[in-house]
Amino acid sequence: MTDTSSQIAFVQKEPIPESPPPSTAAGPVKWMRDNLFSGWLNSLLTLAALWAIYVILSGTLPWLLNGVWNADSLAECREILNGKTGACFAVLAERWNQLLFGFKYPADLYWRPTLAFVLLFVAVAPVLFFDLPRKLLMFTALYPFIAFYLIWGGTIWSPIFALAGFAAWYMVFERLGKNSFVQGFFGGAAVAAIVWGIGSFITGAIAPEEPFLQAVPSRDLGGFMLNMMLGVTCVSLSIPIGIVLALGRQSDMPLIKIICVVFIEFIRGVPLITLLFVASVMLAYFFPPDSTVDLFLRVVIMITVFSAAYIAEVIRGGLAALPTGQYEAADSLGLDYPQAMRLIILPQALKISIPGIVNVAVGLFKDTTLVSVISMFDLLGMIRGPILASTEWNGVYWELLGFAALLFFVVCYGISQYSQWLERRLATDHR
Amino acid sequence: MAEASQMKVSDEIAITIDGMNKWYGSFHVLRDINLTVNRGERIVICGPSGSGKSTLIRCINALEEHQQGKIIVDGTELSSDLKNVDKIRSEVGMCFQHFNLFPHLSILDNCTLAPIWVRKTPKKEAEERAMHFLEKVKIPEQADKFPGQLSGGQQQRVAIARSLCMMPRIMLFDEPTSALDPEMIKEVLDTMIELAEEGMTMLCVTHEMGFARQVANRVIFMDAGQIVEQNEPEEFFNNPKSERTQLFLSQILGH
Ligand SMILES: Nc1ncnc2c1ncn2[C@@H]1O[C@H](COP(=O)(O)OP(=O)(O)O)[C@@H](O)[C@H]1O
Numbered sequence A: 001m002t003d004t005s006s007q008i009a010f011v012q013k014e015p016i017p018e019s020p021p022p023s024t025a026a027g028p029v030k031w032m033r034d035n036l037f038s039g040w041l042n043s044l045l046t047l048a049a050l051w052a053i054y055v056i057l058s059g060t061l062p063w064l065l066n067g068v069w070n071a072d073s074l075a076e077c078r079e080i081l082n083g084k085t086g087a088c089f090a091v092l093a094e095r096w097n098q099l100l101f102g103f104k105y106p107a108d109l110y111w112r113p114t115l116a117f118v119l120l121f122v123a124v125a126p127v128l129f130f131d132l133p134r135k136l137l138m139f140t141a142l143y144p145f146i147a148f149y150l151i152w153g154g155t156i157w158s159p160i161f162a163l164a165g166f167a168a169w170y171m172v173f174e175r176l177g178k179n180s181f182v183q184g185f186f187g188g189a190a191v192a193a194i195v196w197g198i199g200s201f202i203t204g205a206i207a208p209e210e211p212f213l214q215a216v217p218s219r220d221l222g223g224f225m226l227n228m229m230l231g232v233t234c235v236s237l238s239i240p241i242g243i244v245l246a247l248g249r250q251s252d253m254p255l256i257k258i259i260c261v262v263f264i265e266f267i268r269g270v271p272l273i274t275l276l277f278v279a280s281v282m283l284a285y286f287f288p289p290d291s292t293v294d295l296f297l298r299v300v301i302m303i304t305v306f307s308a309a310y311i312a313e314v315i316r317g318g319l320a321a322l323p324t325g326q327y328e329a330a331d332s333l334g335l336d337y338p339q340a341m342r343l344i345i346l347p348q349a350l351k352i353s354i355p356g357i358v359n360v361a362v363g364l365f366k367d368t369t370l371v372s373v374i375s376m377f378d379l380l381g382m383i384r385g386p387i388l389a390s391t392e393w394n395g396v397y398w399e400l401l402g403f404a405a406l407l408f409f410v411v412c413y414g415i416s417q418y419s420q421w422l423e424r425r426l427a428t429d430h431r
Numbered sequence B: 001m002a003e004a005s006q007m008k009v010s011d012e013i014a015i016t017i018d019g020m021n022k023w024y025g026s027f028h029v030l031r032d033i034n035l036t037v038n039r040g041e042r043i044v045i046c047g048p049s050g051s052g053k054s055t056l057i058r059c060i061n062a063l064e065e066h067q068q069g070k071i072i073v074d075g076t077e078l079s080s081d082l083k084n085v086d087k088i089r090s091e092v093g094m095c096f097q098h099f100n101l102f103p104h105l106s107i108l109d110n111c112t113l114a115p116i117w118v119r120k121t122p123k124k125e126a127e128e129r130a131m132h133f134l135e136k137v138k139i140p141e142q143a144d145k146f147p148g149q150l151s152g153g154q155q156q157r158v159a160i161a162r163s164l165c166m167m168p169r170i171m172l173f174d175e176p177t178s179a180l181d182p183e184m185i186k187e188v189l190d191t192m193i194e195l196a197e198e199g200m201t202m203l204c205v206t207h208e209m210g211f212a213r214q215v216a217n218r219v220i221f222m223d224a225g226q227i228v229e230q231n232e233p234e235e236f237f238n239n240p241k242s243e244r245t246q247l248f249l250s251q252i253l254g255h
């Protein structure tokens, strides 16, 4: 008995010294055996994968490397290639401007959308990277008006009065919003509407015959520029609208809740292409008969509405994932509803929703190519229409569509990389 | 216990609850609650799970609505008027079982958020005050960390500091230690005892009977939505009058 008890009783007298982890054999052979050939099934899969890669590369590499960049037509390309396989990239070089700007935008004005595009990076930088000085947001706020003026041109008074309306809205909101968010918001909206009304009247009266920047009508926009414009505008509009819809769906007020639910469910149940047809032919009925609401605006409304409904559902998921304790803590500290939402609930809900929102944004950006169906000449519309229909380039499918795919891929991949960075950056829960 | 009697209780009334009833749907959770709390009083509420303790203290800062009777906090009657509700909430601090810190904000921001947005305190002043209270709960060195990086006991102390930053005149605690590992309970209770010694009016739902004996002026026992018994801690523990209290005490102190 004494024996067993002395076995159970145990005291560690010496501290165990720290020792390095066991070294595993290293080297490329070891790595290959571990990762590529660790068993007959894995070896088989590795070989199959290598074969697939070989087939793909042997098919595409000669085509890419033999590509012809200088020619005036497909026929000339074929002549140069002389029977070898090879791409005819000359179409990209020759139709470069059309692919980017469409075929009607005046060539001597290309600098305007290009400048707007460059400024876009300055404008989104402080929104995407919040370590940048907050003062830069001033430029972000001005950017829509600057970009509008650059791309469409015409009288400078339209963007100025538009800006004045928003500025008035903001100032009223600052004044009244302190007491009541709702009062501030709708009071501001009313004042802004008055400013816009007066503005459009005055603009009509004082607009010069020869504006400083030549006016370009919406139907002359095209190419990848149009995709970018639709993508950027609709994403930046649909996120705030999606948030409002998601909050509305959670509202205690039954009427608001019903409106939001019906809206979201209806929009989600309709294909985007249907909405776009509605935009192109029917939406005009909803506006006053003599107003010529242009097609671009109508399309923006439809795409925005469409993606806002999806974003609202994504955000609703984020809201539902928050424990009720967060609402209670915010309430018990005396925060009112807008404060609790803005400071506590939405930052967390949006963080959870980032992957979903990015998903919708990427989808939306690619869906902007659908406008080619309602005869707008975006990148795809340009390719299918004016370029492939021309006698010179009839039949250059792979090169053109591959180029379109590449442009979209670059943008979408950028968005997805950014969102991953953002998620890492916002991770504060240290789980 | 001598400590309790040493701490001053004024005659001024902090909370009056008069004939209060509350229902969840048709379920009668709180039944005819009458309670007067003087300023500086420290009240411990105990009772079996589901007896309505949380609901009662959540009614005091209007996290739950009551349907009948009156609740007057600091001279302001709780009604559905939103202005009153916000006023009362900013004067009544509350600590929860699961801390409910804001995980996306640093400890310092957790503490300065409400003073800055609700009280409109200048940022610098709010930060100074936050550091003052973080020192008081003995974790000023964690100010720049995030809640997820702290232990449960530390998080609960931050939650107390966060409430104190609003300079409340009344503090409510809903089982502040029951989600904590045993070795962390003491650090939180010590913080609460210190608060009690400074004369804070406190209502505390807890099953820490040592704490009740040391700081409470009154212990309230609730069962099935009713206040069944209330007494000074000494009498309450040594000489419980009602059978249900006796049973409850034997269950939690019994082993
Ligand atoms: N939101 C609610 N809806 C319906 N019933 C609830 C709700 N919250 C609590 N209850 C019920 O009310 C009773 C009292 O709950 P609670 O005050 O949390 O008890 P305690 O804190 O004493 O454990 C319980 O029976 C509980 O199931």
Ligand SMILES: [Mg+2]
Residues within 6 Å of the ligand: B053, B054, B055, B174, B175
């Ligand atoms: Mg409870």
